[in-house]
Amino acid sequence: MNQTTRIDLSEGDSNLSVNRTGWTDKLNPATRELLKRDAAVFLHQSLSTPCINVLETCSGSYLTDISGRKFLDFHGNSVHQVGFSNPDVTAAITRQIEELSFCTRRYTNIKAIELAETLTSLASGNLSKVLFAPGATSSIGMALKLARAATGRHKTISMWDSFHGASLDAISIGGESLFRKNMGPLLPGTEHVPPPEPYRCLFNDSGDCGQCNLKCAGYIDYVLEKEQDVAAVIAEPIRCTYITPPPPGFWESVRRSCDRYGTLLIFDETAVCMGRTGTMFAFENYNTIPDMVVIGKGLGGGIMPISALIANADLDIAPDKALGHYTHEKSPVACAAALATIEYIQTHDLLNKSRTLGKQALKRLRDLKSRYRIIGDVRGQGLMFGIELVKDHQTKTPACTAADKVMYQCLELGLSFKVSKGNFLTLTPPLTISEKELEHAFNILDQALSDI
Incomplete structure (x- = not known):
């Protein structure tokens, strides 16, 4: 070998x-x-x-x-x-450092408010509540905690070969042996299913998704029906490493299954947000609105680390819990970078x-x-x-x-x-x-x- x-x-x-x-x-x-x-x-x-x-x-x-x-x-x-080194982003960062370089917890700032308003105006449906964090792994953790608080359940369904971050909670729902192998006990109740992968489909050797009636989505429905108490299905809407768009109708089917069993749908768009797929949010390509979406990486213009959890307003149900509470969660400098990034994407089409x-x-x-x-x-x-x-x-x-x-x-x-x-x-x-x-x-x- x-x-x-x-x-x-x-x-x-x-x-x-x-x-x-x-x-x-x-x-x-x-x-x-x-x-x-x-x-x-x-x-x-x-x-x-x-x-x-x-x-x-x-x-x-x-x-x-x-x-x-x-x-x-x-x-x-x-x-x-x-x-x-986008000049518009670097200029926004420089201006913000000179005005307000840091915002301590319990306070807010104009840039953080403006970024939250901008993101919710861009998102679809009722995705109108936001939390920020320094990195998307932290936002994934916030999404998991909110799903537990909202449903009273702890189980999740995620996909093999997926990546959601390198922390213990993130690798529990992740599906790559590189991060999971020999790491000892992970989060309980983290069920995994095969990803939709037409070229190497486990359900249909022909590679023709039209022949199997979306068995990959049907398998998720099967697990939800058997478990009965899954808090959330969490997945990347399109896998970003070995880039694999899902077959037509896949996410619409999963969305219906989640609604049927009272399960939340969480999309991790950390690597594919901000126009990478030709739309501001990748889920816009699949006629499916999640209950939560996590974005990061490119949000900070390639300079400042910042991520966001954007959630359905109906999930604003945990005022007594600390879902995130990160030191740099409302960094005015990072928020200024994100606003400049979004404006640049829009202005330059x-x-x-x-x-x-x-x-x-x-x-x-x-x-x-x-x-x-x-x-x-x-x-x-x-x-x-x-x-x-x-x-x-x-x-x-x-x-x-x-x-x-x-x-x-x-x-x-x-x-x-x-x-x-x-x-x-x-x-x-x-x-x-x-x-x-x-x-x-x-x-x-x-x-x-x-x-x-």
């Missing part, structure tokens, strides 16, 4: 692969020395430390390392919807751009698929898309070694992206990307696939 197959690749590309070692060996001495210092003081963990490179600047669609090499970034940890360029991207990916048999599937929505590499189209055996090689070859050529589940090349450019930059990225990818 080679090294790649021994490493857990459920969430992202490993920092322990043979190709990583080869990449590091080619870096200049100054970079290697800084990476050595970094590795000496940070706890080592999968996916990150030891790190891949040392950055000096980031701007627009590009990262620049300390040796001056530039990389088109189609990774961005899903925070760069308005590009890196980035939602339409995400849809338009996303269609162009899928067309280009399908062209690559027609020319490279190693590509088993291409999929995406808006400006999040990617390709699944397989050894054989019939068995769909993941081509993990090839995917790792392609990623490092692309890095050599100036394109950065993430590999998910070992064999899916996940491409998430900023919504500000130009058509020329997008074309350049695909040319690099084409060359790397040809080389491999």
Whole structure:
């Protein structure tokens, strides 16, 4: 068994692969020395430390390392919807720091109120109550607590292969072994179901979702009926790592099942909010309004950490409980960044751009698929898309070694992206990307696939 197959690749590309070692060996001495210092003081963990490179600047669609090499970034940890170092966002942050840099608990501030009002005006239905937190994992925790308070139940249904954060409560509902394995007792009552995944469907080998009458959604209904006391179904409306849009009608069916059994529906849009899918909220693509939605990452413009729980007003039923109560929950600086981010998205029509360029991207990916048999599937929505590499189209055996090689070859050529589940090349450019930059990225990818 080679090294790649021994490493857990459920969430992202490993920092322990043979190709990583080869990449590091080619870096200049100054970079290697800084990476050595970094590795000496940070706890080592999968996916990150030891790190891949040392950055000096980031701007627009590009990262620049300390040796001056530039990389088109189609990774961005899903925070760069308005590009890196967006001047409107940085200006808003600078102004706010000079006016009110911090807001202690028990007080509020104008920017926090304005952001809450803006988010609820953008959300659908009765999603009109908000709580903020410094990170989305914390907002997931608030959503779980509110679901318990509102229903008097504690059980949840979530999906295998999902990611909701790295804290113990978040990995309890998450479905990736990288975070759960050997972690001891997790939250009780956290049931898991298979995700809707047409290319690798457990219920229908043909991959034709029209043939099985949405058995994936029917399974959730089955579990809800058997359990009878589930507080919430919590899921990503579209999986952001190995990007998989749900089959038509899936979420509408789950919504009906939740209503039937008195179960809340919570969407985790941490990585896909703020226009990534071509709409401000991803759930707008699926004709389904959740009872709660969690957003984060790109909300702070790629600079300030901030997340939000947006809930149905009918769930404002816990005035005697501390659902969050975080020190920086109403950070005026983070709220100013979020307001500037939303305004930039709207002013520059980035939602339409995400849809338009996303269609162009899928067309280009399908062209690559027609020319490279190693590509088993291409999929995406808006400006999040990617390709699944397989050894054989019939068995769909993941081509993990090839995917790792392609990623490092692309890095050599100036394109950065993430590999998910070992064999899916996940491409998430900023919504500000130009058509020329997008074309350049695909040319690099084409060359790397040809080389491999």
